[in-house]
Amino acid sequence: MRVKIWGARGSVPSPGPETVRYGGNTSCVQVTLSDGTLLALDAGTGIRSMGLGLAEPARPVHILLTHLHMDHIQGLMFFGPAFDPTSEIVIWGPEAPDASLRDRIARYISAPLSPVEVRELPCHVSFNEAPHSEWKIGPATIRAASVTHRGPTLGYRITEGDVSLCYIPDHEPALGADLRDDGPEWISGFELARGATVLMHDGQYTSDEYSRRVGWGHSRLADALAFGRRVGAKRLVVFHHDPLHSDDFLDALQGDAVERWADLGGEPTSLEFAVERRELSVDRLPRSAASASATPEPRPARGGGAARGGGGSAPSRESSRSP
Amino acid sequence: MSARQRPVELILARSLLATLSTPGFLVDEDGIVVFFNDAASVLLGVRYEEVGRMGPEEWGTAFGPLDESGREIPLEELPLTIALRHGRPSHARLRIRSTQGVHNDIEAAAVPILTVQGTRGAMVFFWKVDEA
Numbered sequence: 001m002r003v004k005i006w007g008a009r010g011s012v013p014s015p016g017p018e019t020v021r022y023g024g025n026t027s028c029v030q031v032t033l034s035d036g037t038l039l040a041l042d043a044g045t046g047i048r049s050m051g052l053g054l055a056e057p058a059r060p061v062h063i064l065l066t067h068l069h070m071d072h073i074q075g076l077m078f079f080g081p082a083f084d085p086t087s088e089i090v091i092w093g094p095e096a097p098d099a100s101l102r103d104r105i106a107r108y109i110s111a112p113l114s115p116v117e118v119r120e121l122p123c124h125v126s127f128n129e130a131p132h133s134e135w136k137i138g139p140a141t142i143r144a145a146s147v148t149h150r151g152p153t154l155g156y157r158i159t160e161g162d163v164s165l166c167y168i169p170d171h172e173p174a175l176g177a178d179l180r181d182d183g184p185e186w187i188s189g190f191e192l193a194r195g196a197t198v199l200m201h202d203g204q205y206t207s208d209e210y211s212r213r214v215g216w217g218h219s220r221l222a223d224a225l226a227f228g229r230r231v232g233a234k235r236l237v238v239f240h241h242d243p244l245h246s247d248d249f250l251d252a253l254q255g256d257a258v259e260r261w262a263d264l265g266g267e268p269t270s271l272e273f274a275v276e277r278r279e280l281s282v283d284r285l286p287r288s289a290a291s292a293s294a295t296p297e298p299r300p301a302r303g304g305g306a307a308r309g310g311g312g313s314a315p316s317r318e319s320s321r322s323p
Numbered sequence: 324m325s326a327r328q329r330p331v332e333l334i335l336a337r338s339l340l341a342t343l344s345t346p347g348f349l350v351d352e353d354g355i356v357v358f359f360n361d362a363a364s365v366l367l368g369v370r371y372e373e374v375g376r377m378g379p380e381e382w383g384t385a386f387g388p389l390d391e392s393g394r395e396i397p398l399e400e401l402p403l404t405i406a407l408r409h410g411r412p413s414h415a416r417l418r419i420r421s422t423q424g425v426h427n428d429i430e431a432a433a434v435p436i437l438t439v440q441g442t443r444g445a446m447v448f449f450w451k452v453d454e455a
């Protein structure tokens with residue numbers, strides 16, 4: 001499984017001289033399976049560049065949308081294959097009680113927000129609410145699960161052979177749970193992410209920023225690290241960078257994060273911040289690294305007390321200066 | 324015991340209940356009490372952390388509930404059972420017995436937790452009725 005990050009920014013595209021290294025495009029990750037099957041995880045503005053880089057637009061591209069916030073669908077209208085009559089696009093996304101996935105996406109791809117309507121897209125496009133049980137795309141098994149964010153939101157796990165990529169770009173698991181002490185059943189996304197070879201996870205805020213944004217649906221970095229260790233992810237890629245976080249600020253944050261990751265028992269090399277255009281190969285880890293990253297599961301208190309509020313009490317080591 | 328992953332709706336309901344001062348319970352789709360808050364523990368005389376999850380039988384034995392004449396209310400008539408089995412809100416006046424043997428008259432309102440995968444649990448709120 002090969003992975004290429006086309007956009008790792010959260011909330012809103014943020015191009016400019018201060019974001020050239022980590023990138024300003026919003027969420028999009030290309031996954032190429034062993035037989036060449038192509039997946040796009042989310043369709044933020046990064047998907048435009050992904051489309052430009054595709055050699056054979058005719059093969060189906062599966063777009064797995066975590067949710068329909070603008071930073072995850074804005075690029076749909078600018079994805080080249082959507083305007084190629086020979087290409088086929090299969091869109092997957094969360095179910096909602098009010099309208100079908102197609103109709104909800106059509107709220108964006110329609111006037112006055114868009115010059116074309118969904119029915120006018122030249123490509124062959126289909127829309128599928130993500131099944132409640134695992135399904136196959138090419139040689140991979142896909143699992144989707146609802147996670148804590150604002151509105152119906154999924155995380156995905158893509159498994160091929162014995163490796164798995166778990167993608168949860170917008171997630172606030174600390175809202176409603178104590179990531180250290182609660183039983184795993186009460187931690188949003190736990191089953192989905194458990195033991196993933198690579199976990200791409202929301203780490204948008206510093207602790208200081210988070211204290212003013214509890215309930216907004218995103219994680220502070222400290223919670224992303226705690227979640228990554230708790231689920232025993234072999235490798236953690238911090239994703240959905242805040243638009244206000246400059247390259248230099250993210251460098252500093254990453255330095256602190258590596259230290260804290262090591263304090264939690266993680267291998268320093270198994271933590272990184274997502275960088276636009278970076279390619280990763282999702283492989284089995286060498287034995288030594290794999291055992292070093294296994295996290296013993298702490299025993300929850302009997303009954304497992306519910307967290308009070310979402311503020312948590314993790315130490316705030318990372319810089320709290322304003323970016 | 325490693326339980327299965329709870330749906331996010333139950334996770335957030337538990338968090339809401341933990342924050343509220345309205346006495347409240349959370350039951351899963353099998354009718355197991357998987358949480359009650361501190362406000363409810365005042366009426367029951369015991370904290371959730373002390374008893375852990377409880378099935379309907381255990382719950383009935385421990386706390387009643389009884390009707391106004393002191394008769395035990397059958398499981399299928401309880402608001403939480405109606406909410407779970409029929410997927411609709413239900414309300415009743417009941418009497419519950421705390422672990423110290425104190426009886427409290429309460430109003431109980433149960434609301435099913437509907438998800439895209441159907442009813443996955445219910446929230447039950449209690450309100451103590453003061454004798455007029």
Ligand SMILES: [Zn+2]
Pocket residue numbers: 010011027069071072169170240
């Ligand atoms: Zn987002």
Ligand SMILES: [Zn+2]
Pocket residue numbers: 067069149150170217
């Ligand atoms: Zn979002």
